[in-house]
């Protein structure tokens with residue numbers, strides 16, 4: 025292998041919170057609520073790492089020795105969800121042959137993590153709201169009040185505000201859950217983390233599958249610039265494929281080209297062997313920025329005021345970026 029290949033040098037998981045200022049801000053939130061029992065709502069696209077953050081909140085809390093119980097509200101059929109969360113008494117419904125405690129009881133003295141909370145049916149939203157008020161409930165088919173001491177963390181990738189507007193999510197529950205909100209940015213907004221994650225997954229899958237796969241610097245530059253709509257989970261799967269399949273790198277090259285649409289993809293200039301991961305990442309990020317900028321400008325027919333609104337940068341910053349990326353408006357559209 026040439027010396028310009030990226031070796032799987034990472035030996036430990038990249039810290040969730042070291043890579044990007046927005047992740048560092050999340051760490052500060054977690055530290056500042058470590059000694060409280062506040063309810064936390066974690067938001068972010070699928071695959072950004074919400075589960076890991078929920079575990080980090082639990083691990084930082086005084087409850088860390090207690091259980092961490094995860095319930096995926098979307099994965100359990102609606103008619104079974106109430107019993108899953110709160111348990112049932114014998115004979116509560118057909119098939120309830122014996123009393124069964126619910127996940128809230130298992131989470132006693134610990135944390136219950138309600139994933140995909142946006143999928144919770146309205147009737148259960150009402151029950152959950154009551155539980156959050158006094159941490160007392162009864163099992164399905166029972167009357168005996170049960171007290172639990174559990175911290176609640178909820179997560180969603182749904183726009184709850186829209187669900188509320190459509191009457192699908194209770195506003196009172198939203199405010200009760202949203203005491204502390206952690207918004208996890210998508211991977212494309214924290215590209216600096218990509219090289220570290222790549223090295224970590226490479227090391228992990230090389231060890232798992234007994235391989236010694238290395239990646240070319242070109243592949244790393246592409247990985248850094250790719251849009252990652254599936255976030256870290258997608259990155260993890262791509263690296264797994266690259267380790268397992270002989271043509272994994274070429275397959276990703278084709279996928280990368282497709283992601284650039286009809287635009288001809290010019291191969292990235294081969295980085296010099298002395299180029300650091302940081303420089304490769306920076307170059308990838310610049311390339312991605314240029315791509316996004318030109319796409320938006322095309323879409324709004326080079327209306328710069330409109331583009332600056334869409335990209336959430338000032339008009340002045342937009343002009344600087346256009347100049348830095350050496351983009352020029354098509355002559356016919358120049359006003």
Ligand SMILES: Nc1ncnc2c1ncn2[C@@H]1O[C@H](COP(=O)(O)OP(=O)(O)OP(=O)(O)O)[C@@H](O)[C@H]1O
Pocket residue numbers: 037038039040068069070071072073074075076077139181221256257260
């Ligand atoms: N910083 C990270 N370091 C290492 N692995 C990570 C990191 N962030 C996420 N992952 C991995 O990415 C995958 C997706 O993460 P996770 O399940 O936490 O996402 P999620 O936001 O809960 O997604 P979903 O909304 O689909 O449930 C997991 O395999 C997780 O281990």
Ligand SMILES: [Mg+2]
Pocket residue numbers: 074075139
């Ligand atoms: Mg999850």
